[in-house]
Amino acid sequence: DARVTQTPRHKVTEMGQEVTMRCQPILGHNTVFWYRQTMMQGLELLAYFRNRAPLDDSGMPKDRFSAEMPDATLATLKIQPSEPRDSAVYFCASVLRGSAYNEQFFGPGTRLTVL
Amino acid sequence: KNEVEQSPQNLTAQEGEFITINCSYSVGISALHWLQQHPGGGIVSLFMLSSGKKKHGRLIATINIQEKHSSLHITASHPRDSAVYICAVTGNQFYFGTGTSLTVIP
Numbered sequence: 001d002a003r004v005t006q007t008p009r010h011k012v013t014e015m016g017q018e019v020t021m022r023c024q025p026i027l028g029h030n031t032v033f034w035y036r037q038t039m040m041q042g043l044e045l046l047a048y049f050r051n052r053a054p055l056d057d058s059g060m061p062k063d064r065f066s067a068e069m070p071d072a073t074l075a076t077l078k079i080q081p082s083e084p085r086d087s088a089v090y091f092c093a094s095v096l097r098g099s100a101y102n103e104q105f106f107g108p109g110t111r112l113t114v115l
Numbered sequence: 116k117n118e119v120e121q122s123p124q125n126l127t128a129q130e131g132e133f134i135t136i137n138c139s140y141s142v143g144i145s146a147l148h149w150l151q152q153h154p155g156g157g158i159v160s161l162f163m164l165s166s167g168k169k170k171h172g173r174l175i176a177t178i179n180i181q182e183k184h185s186s187l188h189i190t191a192s193h194p195r196d197s198a199v200y201i202c203a204v205t206g207n208q209f210y211f212g213t214g215t216s217l218t219v220i221p
Contacts, residue, residue: 043201045209058208091158104148106158 002026004094004107012113018080021110023092024073031095032075033104034060034067038088046090049075082114118142121202121212128219134189136215138202141183149176149187150201152214161187161200192219 005024013019025032034046047057052069060067064083069075079086089111093104119140128134138147149161162169162176164185169176173192178185189196197219202212 042213043203043211045211056208089156093158093160103160103163105160108157111156 002105004092004105006090006092006107006110008110009108010111010113012115013082014115015083016081017114018078019082019086019112019114021077021090021092021112023075023077023094023107025075025092025094026096026105027073029094029096029105030072032069033091033093033095034075034077035091035093036088037091037109043091046077079112082112084114087112087114117213118210119202119204119212121200121215123215124213125216126218128192128217130193130219130221132192132219134192134196134217134219136187136200136202136217138185138187138212139183140185140202140204140210142204142206142208142210144204144206146205147178147185148203148205149185150203152199152201154198158201189217194219194221 004026007022031050033048035043036046037043044059046060047067048055049069064079066078089109091109092107095104122137146163146165148163151159151161164176164178173190175188197217199214199216201214204210
């Protein structure tokens, strides 16, 4: 069955290292969201793309975070350099028909720990 | 100031009970979402509402745009409904509630 996949599922890294998280949206979905979830802040929207173009990345720290969609089947979220405060679960979600208001399908998340 | 407020924060119910979770928001929205997050961490989108009411199985979601309020109801609750329920609104920006942790006891 169709589902959003994310890799890696878990990542432990040291402060200062580059981290790249990947997301494969459901085939045919052309809107992709990146969220971050922490105990303190809960869920936050980092960025979202429609037809591979960034529509809103205001929730993302620009100095260290970058998000791209190299093609329609892959979205990436990169942190360089990583910091302990980046430790969180990062979720990707995709939407059918490109509407931001339709049902979102979430990936299983990448649990990032920065030491 | 939280743009989205949920209540209660925690809820424990006996199996079979009728459950209501509330969400109030203070911003203009285009849609409101109810999400379910299970203890394993996975998130499922339950409903997206812009008006009225939606029903899916034992779950019912309502929204009152004038009052800026939505409710999620679970009828005949079951232990497998134990999860965190998150309200989110979309408009000019995305805002999330802090979630309601529901535990249903057999």
